[in-house]
Amino acid sequence: MIDNLISSLNLPDDLEGLDTAQLEKAAAEVRKYMTRTVADNGGHLAASLGVVELALALHSTYKSPRDKIIWDVGHQSYPHKLLTGRWKQFPTLRRLGGLCGFPKPAESEHDPFLTGHSSTSISAALGLARARDHHGDDYKVIAVIGDGALTGGMSFEALNHAGHIKANMLVILNDNKMSISSNVGSMSSYLGRIRSDPKYSRLKRDFEVFVNKIPLIGKQLISSAERVKGGLKYLLMPGMLFEELGFTYFGPVDGHNIAAIKNILKQADKMNGPVIVHVVTEKGKGYHFAEKSPEAFHGIGPFDLSNGVPLKKKQNPTYTDVFGSALLEMARENPKIVALTAAMTSGTGLKKFSEEFPDRFYDVGIAEQHGATLASALAAGKMRPVFAVYSTFLQRAYDQILHDTCLQKLPVVFAVDRAGIIGEDGETHQGLFDLTYLRTMPHMSIMAPANEDELQHMLKTAFDYEGGPVAIRYPRDKGVGIELTAPQILPWGKGELIRQGEDLLIIAAGSVVNSALEASEKLFWQGIKAAVINARFVKPLDEELILSWAGKCHRVMTIEENVLAGGFGSSILELFEQKGLRVPVKRLGVGDCFVGHGTRAEMLACCSLDTESIYDEALDFVGPEAVKGVT
Ligand SMILES: Cc1ncc(C[n+]2csc(CCOP(=O)(O)OP(=O)(O)O)c2C)c(N)n1
Secondary structure, three states: OOOHHHHOOOOOHHHHHOOHHHHHHHHHHHHHHHHHHHHHHOEOHHHHHHOHHHHHHHHHHOOOOOOEEEEOOOOOOHHHHHHOOOOOOHHHOOOOOOOOOOOOOOOOOOOOOOOOOOOOHHHHHHHHHHHHHHHOOOOOEEEEEEOOHHHOHHHHHHHHHHHHHOOOOEEEEEEOOEOOOEOOOHHHHHHHHHHHOHHHHHHHHHHHHHHHHOOOOHHHHHHHHHHOOOOHHHHHOOOHHHHHOOOEEEEEEEOOOHHHHHHHHHHHHOOOOOEEEEEEOOOOOOOHHHHHOOOOOOOEOOEOOOOOOEOOOOOOOEHHHHHHHHHHHHHHHOOOEEEEEOOOOOOOOOHHHHHHOHHHEEEOOOOHHHHHHHHHHHHHOOOEEEEEEEHHHHHHHHHHHHHHHHOOOOOOEEEEEOOEOOOOOHHHOOEOOHHHHHHOOOOOEEEOOOOHHHHHHHHHHHHHOOOOOEEEEOOOOEOOOOOOOOOOOOOOOOOEEEEOOOOEEEEEOHHHHHHHHHHHHHHHOOOOOEEEEEOOEEEOOOHHHHHHHHHHHOOEEEEEEEEOOOOHHHHHHHHHHHHOOOOOEEEEEEOOOOOOOOOHHHHHHHOOOOHHHHHHHHHHHHOHHHOOOOO
16 A cells, blocks of 8 residues: 555655645655665665655745755765656666766756755755855755764855855754764764753743843843853753854754654744754664664665675675774874774774774764874974875865875874775765875875785874875775785885886776786787786885886786876876876776766776786787787
8 A cells, every 4th residue: 555655656745745744754764765775785774764854844834946955075965866756777777877976966856956965054054044045046956964974174164154145945963973983072962962952942932931021121021132142042952052153043853753853944934044953763674674773774785684784795895994903004003093983883893993992082973074183293393194085085185195105204094994996875975086196196105005015004104204205095896806915114215116127018006907907918818918016115116117118018008096197197197298298098097087886896897907807908008019929
């Protein structure tokens, strides 16, 4: 019976006519379908489960696409997608050519602004609201932001601005106490106080009723109460911080009670200027295993619906695992090592570190910029900080790394995880720019391991180096399965020739070294002898090794999981230009485009970075006359 309701509706328009009981039925259908699909495809389940009622309340109150709803980060946008015409396509979620896991205007007119990186929704809502006003139009603009995303500095910049210019817009604060793991910071504690103290709401209501009953002086009393800073109003008013920023605050309201949310939205709509509605939800709501372990179900691969257990079989440890264990060992020996994360403790492999060394561990919230400067200052104070962060999110801290770290030559280690093609999360999360943006910074050194064992050595080498910041970039992947040896300090700035040859030199950086090696093996059977260099260092380059072998082979192919513009291959071209070496160079990497979603293997093939493509490109480069076959 239940499955019949949504399929009979024209979404989202028909939601407006549904009563509360029907909306609750719809919520059950959305939950069930969403959970089943994520069990098959993997995805961000817990956050999406938490906002099912909120999405229904919003779509039955407002009219999308006329009214604009911006979901911050957008990992929780699955219910929104399901309610806005993407029900049938939903099983393609995160698959090659299928629905994106994040809101995407190119995918639907109901996604007014692309999201993926955190804390942008209030700025985006403000911009759309002002554009509306400039055009003299009349529609609602709504930002839905989580308490985790609210730890990002941008959201405060936007609140500050929106309150100041009194923009007509609505911010929904979706407070589930969680970022990916438990939320951190004093803002989180503040929300906790509002949430957990029912007397706030009761007192506020009683106070307002009371003073409004006093003829003539009621209003005056409120305003004099408002003048007593730190006094009555702070005691009585929840959300006073937002009020001080110029927002009218409503809440907290139970985010799983559709009628209550709709009711509060109705009140909020009567206000002029910026309004914030504080909605309290439970991450993972409605799926027992996600409720019990919301962190595990934040972003999860395919799992067994009946018991919530991931389907993936045991495989080689990931680069992230190896980084985490190696760091732990090194930190046991060196008390100066401190580790930082921007709300990605587990994702970056720092969980065990945080448990063993709570005093040497900093989760700064979703605040990559602050993280980079904090790490720089820790280094200035003679600690040895490692900031473990995904390549795509480190983009946020470009200026801090340049200005605070590099300019002062501070020995911060940047453990740049998820560098290269990342797979199903798609274009907002690809780590394809770090070689370019880091390489341009004076004093920055960059390493890229070809396997997980080399990652350990690079970490040891980075801690040994005092001359400035070091970035180590590694992929979102399992390791190649190589035996892990005791970490050694690598010769600084030196690459490694891993195969000899005279027809072609392949120079690969990082994760693509193995594919380059496999391709060279295939080339050998065509009679083409390719030399292969594992660059190890993207900066400084091993000039001697590269120049001597480029001279011998007369043809050079570079490979990198990065955009070609300004990347590793560009650095080789620059080297040849500086040294006056004239050899044909072919660069493999990502062109001037954004790379979408699919499995990592699919997307590597799409970008011509898999073994087969490297082989084809090399054949094409050397030309048919070079193909001799092996006799
Ligand atoms: C700039 C940036 N850093 C890190 C992330 C990774 N990330 C995705 S969701 C998330 C937690 C968001 O918490 P919250 O906003 O409370 O949403 P919830 O998942 O709890 O619903 C993080 C850290 C990101 N998307 N963008």
